[in-house]
Amino acid sequence: MPTPRSGSDRLDAFFTAAPAGLAILDRELRYTQINETLALMNGRPVADHLGKSVREVLPTIAVTLEPLLQRILETGEPALNIELSGETPAQPGVTRYWRASLFPLAGAPRRRKSDRNGGAGGIGAIVVEDTPRRHAERALRRSGADYRAIVEQATYGIYRSSVEGRFLKVNPALVTMLGYETEAQVLALELDRDVYVDSGERARVILQTSGLDRITGTEVEWKRQDGHRIIVRLSGRVVKSEQGVVKGFEMIAEDVTEQRTLERALQQAQKMETIGRLTSGIAHDFNNLLTVILAQSNLIAKALPAEPGRELHRDLDELTDAARRGAELVHRLLGFSRHETLDLLPLSVPEWVQEELHTLRRLLPATIEIECDAEPAAGVVEADAGALEQILLNLATNARDAMPKGGTLHLDVRRTRLDAEDRPLHAWVEPGSYVCIAVSDTGAGMDAKTQARVFEPFFTTKPAGVGTGLGMAMVYGLVKQHKGFVHLYSEMGQGTTVKIYLPLALEEPVPGGARAAGAAEMLPGGNEVILLVEDDLHLRTVAQRLFEKVGYRVIAATDGAEGLVEYRARAAEIDLVITDMVMPKTSGVQLYEAIRDEAGRGTGVKVLFTSGYPAPDFRESLAGDPDVAFVTKPWTASELLRQIRALLESR
Ligand code: ADP
Ligand code: MG
Numbered sequence: 001m002p003t004p005r006s007g008s009d010r011l012d013a014f015f016t017a018a019p020a021g022l023a024i025l026d027r028e029l030r031y032t033q034i035n036e037t038l039a040l041m042n043g044r045p046v047a048d049h050l051g052k053s054v055r056e057v058l059p060t061i062a063v064t065l066e067p068l069l070q071r072i073l074e075t076g077e078p079a080l081n082i083e084l085s086g087e088t089p090a091q092p093g094v095t096r097y098w099r100a101s102l103f104p105l106a107g108a109p110r111r112r113k114s115d116r117n118g119g120a121g122g123i124g125a126i127v128v129e130d131t132p133r134r135h136a137e138r139a140l141r142r143s144g145a146d147y148r149a150i151v152e153q154a155t156y157g158i159y160r161s162s163v164e165g166r167f168l169k170v171n172p173a174l175v176t177m178l179g180y181e182t183e184a185q186v187l188a189l190e191l192d193r194d195v196y197v198d199s200g201e202r203a204r205v206i207l208q209t210s211g212l213d214r215i216t217g218t219e220v221e222w223k224r225q226d227g228h229r230i231i232v233r234l235s236g237r238v239v240k241s242e243q244g245v246v247k248g249f250e251m252i253a254e255d256v257t258e259q260r261t262l263e264r265a266l267q268q269a270q271k272m273e274t275i276g277r278l279t280s281g282i283a284h285d286f287n288n289l290l291t292v293i294l295a296q297s298n299l300i301a302k303a304l305p306a307e308p309g310r311e312l313h314r315d316l317d318e319l320t321d322a323a324r325r326g327a328e329l330v331h332r333l334l335g336f337s338r339h340e341t342l343d344l345l346p347l348s349v350p351e352w353v354q355e356e357l358h359t360l361r362r363l364l365p366a367t368i369e370i371e372c373d374a375e376p377a378a379g380v381v382e383a384d385a386g387a388l389e390q391i392l393l394n395l396a397t398n399a400r401d402a403m404p405k406g407g408t409l410h411l412d413v414r415r416t417r418l419d420a421e422d423r424p425l426h427a428w429v430e431p432g433s434y435v436c437i438a439v440s441d442t443g444a445g446m447d448a449k450t451q452a453r454v455f456e457p458f459f460t461t462k463p464a465g466v467g468t469g470l471g472m473a474m475v476y477g478l479v480k481q482h483k484g485f486v487h488l489y490s491e492m493g494q495g496t497t498v499k500i501y502l503p504l505a506l507e508e509p510v511p512g513g514a515r516a517a518g519a520a521e522m523l524p525g526g527n528e529v530i531l532l533v534e535d536d537l538h539l540r541t542v543a544q545r546l547f548e549k550v551g552y553r554v555i556a557a558t559d560g561a562e563g564l565v566e567y568r569a570r571a572a573e574i575d576l577v578i579t580d581m582v583m584p585k586t587s588g589v590q591l592y593e594a595i596r597d598e599a600g601r602g603t604g605v606k607v608l609f610t611s612g613y614p615a616p617d618f619r620e621s622l623a624g625d626p627d628v629a630f631v632t633k634p635w636t637a638s639e640l641l642r643q644i645r646a647l648l649e650s651r
Pocket of ligand 2: 397398469471472
C-alpha cells in the first residue's frame with residue numbers, strides 16, 4: 001500500500017513536472033527555488049541558480065527585470081502575463097522572448113527593520129518561452145510589409161472588388177490606369193456604370209467564372225475618367241463563401257491597349273505576306289500551264305489544213321484568246337506578289353501626276369470632277385512608271401465604281417514623314433521621308449469588314465464580271481515592291497482616301513518641306529490642352545497617346561455631343577479642339593458651329609478638323625475662319641503634330 005504523500009511532496013512533484021518555468025525569489029532577488037524547465041530556459045543547471053541573484057544569472061535581462069521585481073516587492077502588486085526579452089548566457093547574441101507572471105509571496109520573514117510594512121516576503125515567477133511564436137510573428141509582419149510594398153509599387157493595377165460592383169481596395173497603379181487622382185475617387189466608382197464600357201460585360205464575366213476559382217487573362221473594355229477606352233487583361237482569384245457563392249474578386253489588371261493595337265497591325269502585315277506568297281506560287285504554276293497551252297495551240301494551228309478547216313481555226317482562235325486572257329490575269333496576280341524586277345528610275349512625283357491627269361480624264365465619266373493638289377517640290381522617288389500608273393488607274397477605277405452618280409476625285413501629292421509613332425496606326429512602317437500620293441473620292445465608302453479585307457486578292461463586293469478583286473491587291477503588291485506603304489481611310493457614305501507612301505529618293509532640301517530623315521526624329525510637341533473628339537476607339541487611343549507623349553494635355557471625347565459638354569465645362573483651359581468630321585449624333589461641323597456660337601465668331605478656340613475625304617463646300621465656307629485647319633486621314637504622326645503646332649502658333 002503506497003504511503004499517502006504529504007502536501008509538500010505533491011507540491012514538489014508539481015514543481016518539477018510543470019511544463020512552465022517556476023521559481024521563487026527572496027527579497028534580495030535570489031533564487032531560493034527553481035524548477036528544471038526554467039533552469040533549462042536560462043541555460044544553466046538548477047544548482048547554478050540557487051542562492052544566486054537574478055543579476056548574476058541573467059545579467060542582460062536583469063536590467064529590465066530588477067526594477068520590475070523591486071516594484072512588486074514594494075507595492076505588493078503582481079505583474080501578470082508580461083513580456084520579457086533579452087539574451088541568455090546560453091545563447092549570446094540571440095534575443096529570446098518570454099511571457100511571465102510575477103507575483104508577491106507573503107510570509108517571508110523580514111530581515112531588517114527598514115523593510116517596509118506590507119512589503120512582500122518574496123516573489124513567485126511563472127515563465128513560458130515565447131521565442132518561436134514571436135519569431136514567426138515577426139517574419140509574418142515583415143512579409144506582410146513586403147507584400148504591401150509589392151502591391152503599392154506594382155505597375156499592374158491590383159484590386160479587390162465586390163460582386164455588387166464596387167472596388168474595395170485598389171493600388172496606385174490602378175488609380176493611374178483609370179485616370180483618376182486619388183484612391184478615394186476610384187473607391188467611389190460603380191464598376192458597371194463608371195468603369196466598364198459595356199455595362200453588361202462585368203455580369204457576363206461573373207457568369208462565365210461561376211464554376212471557376214480563378215480568372216486568367218480575360219480581356220475586358222474599360223473606360224478612364226476622361227472617357228478614353230482601354231483594353232484590360234484581368235487575372236486573379238474569385239473569392240467564394242464556403243457554400244461556393246461568389247463574394248468578390250482579387251484581380252491584377254493589365255492595360256494591353258497598345259499591345260493589341262500593335263498586334264492587329266502586325267497580323268494584317270503577316271496576312272498579306274502569306275497571301276502574297278500563296279498567290280505567287282499559284283500564279284507561277286498557272287503561268288507555266290498557260291504557256292504550254294498557248295505553245296501547243298500554235299503548233300496545232302500550223303498543222304491544220306488551211307482551207308477546209310476554217311471552223312476549226314475559229315475554235316482554236318477562241319482557245320488561244322482565252323489562254324491569253326488567263327495569262328493577263330495571272331500577270332496581274334503576279335503584280336500583287338511578283339518578285340520580277342521593276343524598272344526603277346528616278347521620277348518626280350508631282351510632275352508625273354500632272355501628266356497622268358490626262359489619262360484619268362479620259363478614263364472617268366464627266367460626272368466625276370478631278371482635282372489635283374501637288375506640292376511642286378514634293379520630291380523624287382525611285383519608281384517604275386508603268387507600275388505607278390497601274391496603281392493610280394486601279395485606285396481611280398475603284399473611285400469611279402464608288403461614285404456611280406458622280407462626285408470628286410481628289411489627288412494630293414506632298415512630302416511627309418513616317419515615324420515610329422505611326423506604327424500603331426500604320427503597321428510596320430520604316431521611319432523616314434516619303435512622298436505621299438493621296439487619292440480620295442466622295443463615294444460610297446467601305447464598312448470595317450470590307451476595309452479589313454480590301455487588299456486580299458479576289459476579294460470583291462462587286463457583281464461577278466464587274467469586279468475581279470485584284471485591283472487593291474495589285475496596288476498593295478506594287479507599292480511594297482517600291483518599299484512603300486499603303487494606308488487607307490474610309491467612312492461609309494462619305495468617301496475613301498488611299499495614301500501611297502513611296503520612299504524619297506533624293507534628300508535635297510526643300511524650302512518649307514519636311515526635314516531630312518534622321519534629323520527629324522523629334523516630333524513637335526507642346527504643353528497646351530487639346531480637346532480630342534474622335535469616335536473611332538483605335539484612332540482616338542493612338543492620337544491621345546501620341547499627344548501625351550509629346551507633352552500635350554488631352555481631354556478625350558467619343559463624339560461631338562460629348563465633345564461639346566467637355567468644351568463647355570473646360571473652355572477656359574482648352575487651347576485647341578481636334579475633331580473628326582463624321583461622327584454619330586453631333587458631327588464635327590455641328591460641334592464647330594456650337595463652339596463658335598458659344599464664343600462668338602472669330603474669337604473662339606482653334607479647331608483642327610481631321611477628315612478622310614475632300615469636302616469642298618465645307619472647306620470653302622470655313623475658309624474665312626483663320627483659326628481652322630484640316631488634316632486628312634489617314635494622318636501620320638508628324639503631319640498631325642506639325643499641323644497642331646502651326647495652328648497653335650498662328651497669329
Ligand atoms: P474590285 O474593284 O475588282 O472589286 P479591288 O481589289 O479593286 O477589287 O477592290 C476590292 C473591294 O474594295 C471592292 O469590291 C470594294 O468593295 C472595295 N473598294 C475598293 N476601293 C474602294 C473605294 N474607293 N470606295 C469604296 N469601296 C472600295
Ligand atoms: Mg478595283
